[in-house]
Amino acid sequence: DSGVTQTPKHLITATGQRVTLRCSPRSGDLSVYWYQQSLDQGLQFLIQYYNGEERAKGNILERFSAQQFPDLHSELNLSSLELGDSALYFCASSAEPQGFDTIYFGEGSWLTVV
Amino acid sequence: AQTVTQSQPEMSVQEAETVTLSCTYDTSESDYYLFWYKQPPSRQMILVIRQEAYKQQNATENRFSVNFQKAAKSFSLKISDSQLGDAAMYFCAYRSGQGGSEKLVFGKGTKLTVNP
Numbered sequence: 001d002s003g004v005t006q007t008p009k010h011l012i013t014a015t016g017q018r019v020t021l022r023c024s025p026r027s028g029d030l031s032v033y034w035y036q037q038s039l040d041q042g043l044q045f046l047i048q049y050y051n052g053e054e055r056a057k058g059n060i061l062e063r064f065s066a067q068q069f070p071d072l073h074s075e076l077n078l079s080s081l082e083l084g085d086s087a088l089y090f091c092a093s094s095a096e097p098q099g100f101d102t103i104y105f106g107e108g109s110w111l112t113v114v
Numbered sequence: 115a116q117t118v119t120q121s122q123p124e125m126s127v128q129e130a131e132t133v134t135l136s137c138t139y140d141t142s143e144s145d146y147y148l149f150w151y152k153q154p155p156s157r158q159m160i161l162v163i164r165q166e167a168y169k170q171q172n173a174t175e176n177r178f179s180v181n182f183q184k185a186a187k188s189f190s191l192k193i194s195d196s197q198l199g200d201a202a203m204y205f206c207a208y209r210s211g212q213g214g215s216e217k218l219v220f221g222k223g224t225k226l227t228v229n230p
Contacts, residue, residue: 043220056217098216100147100166105159
């Protein structure tokens with residue numbers, strides 16, 4: 001158990017819909033990352049937050065947004081869903097935003113868009 | 115932008131034998147960190163081993179060790195005395211040491227099969 005908690009574990013939704021994925025980082029970790037894992041794109045970095053502030057942005061679509069709340073949990077919002085958004089979405093956390101610090105991953109949220 | 119290449123989509127090894135997974139990366143930076151993550155069928159991403167680029171000594175964690183060749187930009191993972199539980203996808207990852215670019219950049223992965 002990495003200590004990073006993601007909900008829901010599985011989600012099936014229709015095209016055009018909106019979903020919210022939730023992440024609780026490890027106790028004490030200030031930095032949260034979101035990754036998307038799909039068969040064709042591999043593991044892609046979406047966005048990073050540190051202590052409530054956006055720190056880095058990767059290949060995140062405009063239809064997607066995220067935030068980190070004062071209690072450090074984070075949410076990834078996916079809207080106007082398309083079939084191609086079906087993927088495993090990982091949340092990860094680390095104590096520090098950079099360097100050698102280990103990044104711990106949650107078990108992921110499986111999103112299936114039908 | 116940094117890239118990570120894992121040239122072996124699949125590898126297999128006999129139980130108790132040794133296997134080496136390859137990873138190369140491309141970067142112009144001098145300060146960075148390298149990682150190997152394991153993803154078993156459960157899909158959980160688990161850190162196996164990590165290496166700081168400025169350290170010449172190769173990292174070792176029990177049966178797992180790396181061969182870090184900085185000049186060649188190579189970071190291979192050696193698994194000794196392979197066990198059935200080692201069967202998984204293995205991802206090599208790069209992390210910049212420069213502020214503002216601290217995301218992990220992953221390779222495509224190598225699927226390791228362990229035969230009894």
